[in-house]
Amino acid sequence: MNxxxxxxxKTLLLSISVLLVSWIVGYAFLNYQFTNSINEELEKITNxxxxxxxxxxxxxxxxxxxxxxxxxxxxxxxKAVANEDYQELDAIVSPYYERLKIANKDIEIxxxxxxxxxxxxxxxKREFRGDELNKKRTLIVDTNxxxxxxxxxxxxxxxxxxxxxxxxxxxxxxxxNVELGVSPRYFIKDLGIIFDIxxxxxxxxxxxxxxxxxxxxxxxxxYNLIRGSQTLKNYFTDKESMPNFKVNMNIPLQNHLSQxxxxxIVGLDSSEIVNQNRDFMYKLLFMGILVAILLVIVLHKSFxxxxxxxxxxxxxxxxxxxxxxxxxxxxxYSGEAYxxxxxxxxxxxxxxxxxGIDVGNEVLIQVAREHEKFAxxxxxxxxxxxxxxxxxxxxxxxxxxxxYTEILDKLHHKINNLSIYVPIIEETLRVEIYSGVxxxxxLSLEQAQMAIKKAKEKALPYLAYSQNVDSKKSSQHILxxxxxxxxxxxxxxxxxxFQPITDRDGVIIKYEALVRIINFENGKKNIIFPDDFxxxxxKSGLYIDVAHEVLSQALEVFATRPEKISINxxxxxxxxxxLMDKLVELITTFNSPQKIVLEITEQEGIEDFDRLHRAIxxxxxxxxxxxxxxxxxxxxxxxxxxxxxxxxxxIDGSLIKNIxxxxxxxxxxxxxxxxAKDLKTKTVAEFVxxxxxxxxxxxxxxxxxxxxxxxxxxxxxxxxxxxxxI
Numbered sequence: 132m133n134x135x136x137x138x139x140x141k142t143l144l145l146s147i148s149v150l151l152v153s154w155i156v157g158y159a160f161l162n163y164q165f166t167n168s169i170n171e172e173l174e175k176i177t178n179x180x181x182x183x184x185x186x187x188x189x190x191x192x193x194x195x196x197x198x199x200x201x202x203x204x205x206x207x208x209x210k211a212v213a214n215e216d217y218q219e220l221d222a223i224v225s226p227y228y229e230r231l232k233i234a235n236k237d238i239e240i241x242x243x244x245x246x247x248x249x250x251x252x253x254x255x256k257r258e259f260r261g262d263e264l265n266k267k268r269t270l271i272v273d274t275n276x277x278x279x280x281x282x283x284x285x286x287x288x289x290x291x292x293x294x295x296x297x298x299x300x301x302x303x304x305x306x307x308n309v310e311l312g313v314s315p316r317y318f319i320k321d322l323g324i325i326f327d328i329x330x331x332x333x334x335x336x337x338x339x340x341x342x343x344x345x346x347x348x349x350x351x352x353x354y355n356l357i358r359g360s361q362t363l364k365n366y367f368t369d370k371e372s373m374p375n376f377k378v379n380m381n382i383p384l385q386n387h388l389s390q391x392x393x394x395x396i397v398g399l400d401s402s403e404i405v406n407q408n409r410d411f412m413y414k415l416l417f418m419g420i421l422v423a424i425l426l427v428i429v430l431h432k433s434f435x436x437x438x439x440x441x442x443x444x445x446x447x448x449x450x451x452x453x454x455x456x457x458x459x460x461x462x463x464y465s466g467e468a469y470x471x472x473x474x475x476x477x478x479x480x481x482x483x484x485x486x487g488i489d490v491g492n493e494v495l496i497q498v499a500r501e502h503e504k505f506a507x508x509x510x511x512x513x514x515x516x517x518x519x520x521x522x523x524x525x526x527x528x529x530x531x532x533x534x535y536t537e538i539l540d541k542l543h544h545k546i547n548n549l550s551i552y553v554p555i556i557e558e559t560l561r562v563e564i565y566s567g568v569x570x571x572x573x574l575s576l577e578q579a580q581m582a583i584k585k586a587k588e589k590a591l592p593y594l595a596y597s598q599n600v601d602s603k604k605s606s607q608h609i610l611x612x613x614x615x616x617x618x619x620x621x622x623x624x625x626x627x628x629f630q631p632i633t634d635r636d637g638v639i640i641k642y643e644a645l646v647r648i649i650n651f652e653n654g655k656k657n658i659i660f661p662d663d664f665x666x667x668x669x670k671s672g673l674y675i676d677v678a679h680e681v682l683s684q685a686l687e688v689f690a691t692r693p694e695k696i697s698i699n700x701x702x703x704x705x706x707x708x709x710l711m712d713k714l715v716e717l718i719t720t721f722n723s724p725q726k727i728v729l730e731i732t733e734q735e736g737i738e739d740f741d742r743l744h745r746a747i748x749x750x751x752x753x754x755x756x757x758x759x760x761x762x763x764x765x766x767x768x769x770x771x772x773x774x775x776x777x778x779x780x781x782i783d784g785s786l787i788k789n790i791x792x793x794x795x796x797x798x799x800x801x802x803x804x805x806x807a808k809d810l811k812t813k814t815v816a817e818f819v820x821x822x823x824x825x826x827x828x829x830x831x832x833x834x835x836x837x838x839x840x841x842x843x844x845x846x847x848x849x850x851x852x853x854x855x856x857i
Contacts, residue, residue, distance in 0.1 A: 161415075176457075177379045179464050180322055180397050184382055186574060188318055192282055192295065193610065199297040199311055200613075202227050204672025206707065209301035212243055212251070212309075220252045228254040237320075239292060240312025246305055248275040273387065274298055274308040283387035284315070286338050291315060291357060291384075291392070315358060319395070329398035331359025333380055338392055354393065363398050375402040448515045450492060451499035456516040462524060463575060470535065470570055472511075472523040472542070473579035474502075477563040479519035486560075490553050494560060495519065497551045505545055509538060522576070539566055539593045566593035612667040615650055615659065620673065624649040625680040628844035629688075632697065632815060632837045635829055641695040641728065643837065644685035645844050646677065675710050686717045688847050689726065697728040699760060705746040706739065715753075724754035730781065732760045740771055747775055758815070763803055773810070780807045782833070784818030791823055804832050 202208065202224065211219040220243060231238050241254035273281050274296040282295040292312040299307050319330045333354040348356040348364045356367055366373050382395035446458035463469065476482075476498065483491040495515070502521045506513035511523040523542070543564060551560045567583030569575040578596040586594035619625045627644035634640050648659040668674040682698060689696035704710055718724050729750060731743075747757055758779035759772060763786050772780070782803055786796045800816075807814045816828050819838030828836065 175461060175464060176328070176399060177377075177397055179460060180328060181379075181382050183325065183574070183577075184319065184322060184395060186577075187321070191318055192293075195293075195295045195311055195313065196280070196282070196297070197609065198231065199295060199309055200671050203297055203299055203309065204670070209299050209306060212245070212299050213301040213304075213306035215245060215251050217252055221254075224252070224254045235313075235317065237314040237317035238311065239314055240294065240310060242310045242312075243299075243307060244275070244310070245307045246275065251307070274310075278305040281387035283389075284384045284392055285312075285386055286334065286392060291332065291334065293318065294387075296387075322397075329360050329362050329396075329400065331356055331363045331396040331398070332384065332393060333357075333396050334384075334393035356396070359396060359398075362400065363396060366398065373400075373402075375405050376400050448499075451496055451515045453499050453503060453513050453515040453521075455514065459514045459516055459522055459524065459576070462512070467526050468528060468570075469575060470525050470527050470568070471575040471579050472535075472539065472566055472568050473576065473583055474521045474523075474542070474546070474564045474566040475583065476519040477565060479562075482560070482562070486553075486556060489555055490560075493553050493555065494551055494562060497549065498546060498562065501546055501549055505542055509541075516576075522579075527570075535568055535595070539568065542566065543592050564592075567596065568593065569596040609667050609671070612664055613671050613673065615648065616664055616668055616671075616673050616677065619648045619650065620676050620680065623680075624651075625677050626846060626848050627681045627685045627688075628846050629685075629696075630837060630844040631842040632835050633841050634835055635833075637825075637836075637841065639694060639841070641697055641835070642689070643697040643730070644681060644699070646681045646699075647844075647846075649849070675707060678704065678710055679713050682714060682717055684848060686721055686727070690721060695726045695728055695756070697730050697758065699730045699732060701732055702743055705743050711746065714750075718750070718753050718755060725756065727754075728756040728758050728779065730758040730760040730779075731777075744774060763799055769806075772806075776810055777812055779813050779815050779835070781815040781817055781837075784838075787816050787818045787824065787828070787838075788820075790827065800828075801831055808832065 205223050205227070207219060208223050210216075211223060224241065224243070228238075228241050231241070239255060242250060243252040243254075245251050278298050280295070280297045283293070284291055285294045293315060294310055294312045296308050296310045298305060299309060315332060322328065322330050333350055334357050336353060336355055348359070348367050350356055350367050356363060362376070363378075366376050366378065370376075377399045379397040379399075380394040382397070383391040384393045384395060385391055446455055446461075447453070448455040463471075476494070479491070479494075482494065495518075499513075499515055499521065502513045502515075502523065505511070506523055509523075509525075511525045514522040514524065516522055543566065547561070547563050549561065551562065552558075553560060565583050565586050567579040567581070567586060569578035569582060575596075582594045582596040586592070616625075625646065625648055628647050629642040629644055631639040632641040632643060646661055646665075648664060650657045650659050665674070665677075668677050678700075685696055685698055718727060721727060729747075731747075751757065756778040757775065758781055759775070759777045760781045761783045762772075762780045763783040780803065782800060786800055786803075790796045790800060804814050813834040814832075815835040815837060816833045817837050819825050819828065819836045819840050821840055824838075825836060825840055
């Protein structure tokens with residue numbers, strides 16, 4: 132009996148030994164795999180942060196440049212800088228600066244300097260040029276030397292700022308520059324929220340010594356920490372006490388000369404995740420002892436399954452059971468092409484306020500279930516990434532954008548018709564969602580957020596990301612078009628094309644001047660039409676130069692021709708002193724002012740009609756004729772027409788195009804003609820493209836005609852080949 136007992140004891144000891152060794156090996160294996168897994172994920176998050184920072188820096192730099200363009204284009208600003216008229220500068224700039232500060236509290240500096248680099252006005256301090264300002268710029272001096280714009284991080288007396296300068300020209304002469312300084316918070320404030328990281332700035336000691344601060348933290352012999360959270364300061368003060376805190380310093384902070392002043396610090400604290408998962412691992416291994424026999428049999432498979440389960444715990448939303456934001460980030464930066472649908476619940480915060488958090492959580496859970504059902508039925512993965520934000524993600528090799536309208540309709544119908552019974556309040560609630568869609572981009576979540584924001588602004592249920600939604604791409608288009616306009620102005624490639632206008636017999640009695648830009652790219656000539664550049668010219672302050680060119684060239688061509696010349700003007704053009712002075716000068720030297728027709732585009736939102744009317748009366752006194760363009764387009768104010776009593780009413784082309792088939796257009800055109808005849812005003816029909824339209828309009832009583840039937844716009848100045856208007 133002793134032998135079997137000893138055998139059992141030996142077997143028990145052997146089993147215990149095997150289990151103990153297995154437990155030790157298992158612990159070491161899991162710890163190793165866990166550490167590697169966490170490090171890999173942290174590296175991915177760091178790389179993602181770097182990409183997002185660079186993208187935001189580029190996007191926000193363009194936005195700051197556009198804000199400066201808007202200020203520079205203000206009427207009278209360039210002249211005030213040229214004359215060092217401090218009071219005028221203050222009157223023009225103060226409202227802009229106040230709006231800028233309201234929109235973005237991180238804007239700290241707005242300074243104007245003369246051509247010799249002297250500070251003449253500081254909007255952020257409301258200071259004019261005096262003894263304390265009577266010194267040259269010590270940071271970005273290249274704007275004054277090279278008369279062009281620069282941007283970059285700069286270190287001043289008190290802190291580091293990101294500064295953008297723009298050159299200011301008056302009458303094509305460089306007169307000074309304006310500088311906009313923004314706190315670095317402007318570029319990095321969202322990074323920590325998006326990736327749950329600590330963000331700071333490390334600056335070279337030789338530079339950081341210039342900053343008057345008491346709380347700079349020593350990093351090493353070369354760098355100081357001048358901006359960062361208390362966590363970062365604690366880390367650099369005592370690294371050994373924070374073994375799970377990871378720091379990356381690979382993103383350079385450069386000045387306008389591309390010189391590196393320091394680096395952006397990205398700090399990731401994995402302590403909480405490490406501790407939580409270590410606790411989980413200990414419990415898991417303890418359970419392993421209880422099921423020792425099973426672990427011995429399936430040791431290898433069990434470890435793999437447990438490791439997978441362990442990883443899932445890190446990436447699951449605890450409330451809904453869906454995958455979380457961290458899991459989504461891994462997918463988005465995997466290099467694959469995805470379609471991402473971001474949805475959030477309309478007025479969810481209000482629901483929380485009315486019913487409380489418990490009811491809100493119940494709504495989130497039930498909406499999450501429906502998202503998960505929809506995802507499985509349509510081949511998506513579902514995520515909950517914040518309070519009321521859900522994501523559907525699907526890998527697509529060949530993305531077909533059109534099919535997603537149907538998918539989004541189904542999603543919205545499913546969620547919006549969901550009856551959510553909440554036992555706590557014994558009520559059934561309904562919710563609605565907004566959605567934004569983006570395609571095939573590692574920043575697709577950011578793009579979907581842009582789309583959903585635009586959808587809310589337009590009161591649409593959903594919207595797909597596009598260039599119209601993306602302010603960054605819009606800014607790049609504007610900057611590119613500004614360069615084309617400036618180049619065309621410098622090289623006399625802003626010219627008028629002329630389209631004929633005939634009388635009832637088809638005889639050409641007049642021409643309309645239509646602005647075009649001749650652009651040469653790679654040796655090929657392109658004609659750029661107003662729809663593509665006019666809005667950019669207006670916003671960037673180049674419109675007046677464009678208008679000057681068209682007015683001068685058109686009147687010069689028709690000074691010796693027998694036909695009348697018709698020139699387009701916007702109502703607000705009459706409020707621009709520079710443009711009106713130029714027009715008066717040209718009319719005065721034109722030997723037959725009665726051959727000039729000023730076409731005023733009838734549009735919504737005329738700022739000061741009485742002032743416009745006075746200007747029109749003054750031009751009439753000089754003998755100039757007046758026409759109202761695009762009459763009948765929807766903005767026409769009959770009271771204004773009765774007061775102006777123009778010489779011509781140009782019937783909008785949208786009414787003429789389909790007049791042969793559209794009875795409503797026929798009724799409107801007839802009423803306009805009767806109205807004009809009662810005023811003893813001639814009518815001009817635009818977009819006359821066929822003989823049938825011409826004959827019908829003659830029958831109605833139209834006086835003059837313009838359109839492709841009589842001739843397309845031509846360049847009388849350079850004799851370019853006849854170009855069709857698209």
